[in-house]
Amino acid sequence: MAISYWRRRDRYYRLLGNRCTQCNSEYYPPAYLCRRCGSESLVDVEMPTTGQILTYTILREVMSGFEGQQPIVIGIVQLDNGVKVLGQIVDTPLDALKIGCRVRLVFRKIRDESNVGQIYYGYKFTALC
Amino acid sequence: MARVIISSVGYTRVGDHWDKSILDLAVEAARKALKPYPNIRPEVIIVGNMFSSQSSKQEHLGALLASALNLTGTPAFKVEAACASGGVAFNVAYSKVRSGEVSSALVVGVEKMRDLDVSEASLALSMAESAEYTQFMGASFLSLNGMLARLYMETYNVSRSELSAFPAIAHTNAATAEHAQFRKAISVEDVSRSPLVSDPLRLLDCAPLGDGAAALLLTSEEFNGDDESMVEVLSSKISTDIFSIYERDDMLRFNATKDAASKAFSEAGISVEDVDVLEVHDAFSVSAALSVEAMGFSKEGEGAKDAARGLYALKGRYPALTFGGLKGRGHPVGATGLYQIAELWLQLKGRGNVNQVEGCRIGVAQNIGGVDTTSVVSVLARR
Structure with a gap:
């Protein structure tokens, strides 16, 4: 991995x-x-680092490796060049989420393996609405 | 080209088989399928399975099963295409008999899911998707379908109760199916009030985890001259789409199913109106809706609404999920495509008991892997 x-x-x-x-x-x-x-x-x-939410879900049953993170908000974002990207949406109250909401890219920890194991970083999105 | 006959079928009930291994299940289904024809030694064995390496730390299923059945010497191998593994295994077996390479083939689908806990099973299922760009982000297979359901409801103004129609149909039929995981009817309201798991999808929108195996014995025509109601395979077609939904221009189009269905119907010489009984891939309520739309049984955006209107009920125009579908009969992924074919066989033979679709002659099965990334559509007919 x-x-x-x-x-x-x-x-x-x-x-x-x-x-x-x-x-x-x-x-x-x-x-x-x-x-x-x-x-x-x-x-x-x-x-580009900005776009809008095309669709999203609030995932309550997470996969192995993501324990303790639930619920995870996952969205498909259309960036301003038209390309669609899948990523988590963070720092956004659940009741503020909406299709069409503007988002920007942020750099975050995706998950870690244990107290002494690998830490995985990557992009997520945060809503601007 | 040889005509391809489904001579016999065998399967286990779907559910929690705590006392049976993946090989126990595969052997049980295979022996049931072989039993009516003790003089036929299958010339090839094809196993459909998705993640035995994850669930049972076991691969090499073809030779494993051949050896257990005392059929060493027989070519045997596994076919994998995520949740379409069973349908693709059927397609490969069909092609071998059809081409004349062999005159009999044993095809067995099997999956052991309940040895994994839910989060491990969710990870195993996510291997149908991109490990690098979907799974890495924490997006399980369930979450992709959750996003699809939201887009579907928003785009076509589909109500919660309309989305609940397919799972309710599935359970109504599963209640009277011997081999179903859930022999229990549920109402549209039960589905609509069940707990959210990946909103808007609720628990009862989603097929369960379960263990199971299903097997078929395929033969060329000359083996079956004595049978008064032979079930013939008229066509079986596989297609594929751009891998992940977010890479596709229109996320709500099941292009692989549309393509496979159009080719399968054309080769079988049938149109949508000729279909009497239908098994669709209802892993999620939304996937059933998009599947019937892609095959042309419903118009775009009308799949769930048509289910709510009764079009796909056992007494409807296109009876679907006649023994419970993936939702009610259960979805042991690598076996699912073969349960579908075995159930069409029961219908076309007139052995459906209380679930029988009267007078049916043409049956269609659609089995998908990923979010319609692989699709297999097969057409069966009573001769």
Whole structure:
């Protein structure tokens, strides 16, 4: 787990996606091949840090590894470049959550393994409404 | 091309099989399927399973089962496609008989889920999704469907009671199904008042965890000249979509199901109106609704509303989930696609007892993996 996390650190820390050099379509998670034009030529690019909530849920039964964090608010956010990203929504009262709510990117702890184990960091979103 | 006949079926009841291992379950279902034809030695064994490595620390299920059945020498292997593992295993077995490569195939779906606690099972199920970009963030499979349900209700103005219709239909049918995990009817109000688990989804919107195995013996036509009501497989098609819902342009379209259904119906030479009985992948109330829409039984946004109007009830125009579906019969994931086919077989043979759909001739099963990332649609007919 630690190695697979390290491998994706730029994705998790900076929301580094990619862009097709032929048709300028942008992707997060990064695409291997452009889904619109099929081009193999894509370059890494940071995604915008603001967007709006397309849908969300308040998860009360969490997976192994996330014990003690429930409830977790998970959303799909459309960034200002149109790309959709899945992430947790934090620091927002549950009754303020709404589809269409503006959000911005924040850097947070995702989870840890134990008092002495790996700590995993990455992006989450916080609502601006 | 050979005609493919489902000669026999075998299955366990779905539920908490504390006293049985994954192999115990698979052997039990397989022996039931093989029993009516002691002279047929299957030429291939295909096992559908999603996460035996997680639940039982066991892989190599094909050879494990072949050895247990005294069928060594027989080619045997596992097929995995998340919750569509059973349907895909069926498709592979069907293709081998259809092509003439073999004249008989044993296909067995099995899943052991209850040895895991709920949070471990939730993690195992999340392996159907992107480990790097969905699971890493703490988003379980349940949460994806919760988000889908919110978007579905908001986009199409679907009410809470309309969303509750599919689970209520499932349980009504499961109440009288011998092999169902929950032989208990529930009302629309019961679903709508059950505890929130990933809102707007409530506990009774979601299929349960359960252990189970289902098996089928497929044969080419010449083995079955004596049977007066043969069940033939007319077609079976697999399709796939862009992996995660947030990567898709329209998150409310089940494109894989639409594509697989259109190809399966076309090859079988049928249209939607010809279908007499339907098994859809109701892992969640919202997935049942989007599935019937994608296959063309309901218009876009009308799936849950049509269920509330009675279209999919046992006495409706398109009887669905006739022995309880995933919600009521249960959803031992790698076996689910084969329970669906076995249940269509019971219907087409006229062995449905109180759950019988009278005079049915054409049955359709739809089994999905991920959020319609893989879909298998198969068409069966009584000859």
